[in-house]
Amino acid sequence: MALRTLSTASAPAAIGPYSQAVITGGMLFTSGQIPLDLNGQVVEGGVVEQTHQVFRNLEAILKEAGCTFNDVIKATVFIKDMNEFALLNEVYAEYFSTHKPARSTVEVARLPKDVRVEIELIASIPVENIKE
16 A cells, blocks of 8 residues: 655654654544644644644644544543643543544653644544545
8 A cells, every 4th residue: 555645834844853743544643733833943832832832733633634523533632740641631522522533541751842642543534535
């Protein structure tokens, strides 16, 4: 199967030797997104504001692939402090209000740029939006 990298100017550029996402076999695999704005700056605020920014970045990548949050199969959430899990979960539920993908949440010691949250997604691209 061929791999195709995906990039959109509507989300912050990768800050290392990786791509925003990869597409293969009708599936989209995003890299972990952190709360960077389009200028590559960490957004101000706590876990709530940062989680909203992460979802804005993920939404832009999904859109570029012809997907929505309803196409997400699996989410992996990395959180700096599990004591903030309830706050993160409230924001998460706004983006997955009807569709509930599988999810793992892991507390980590440190994230890039010392952010509070990072999220990666796996989505199934609707057949009509698959580009060979």
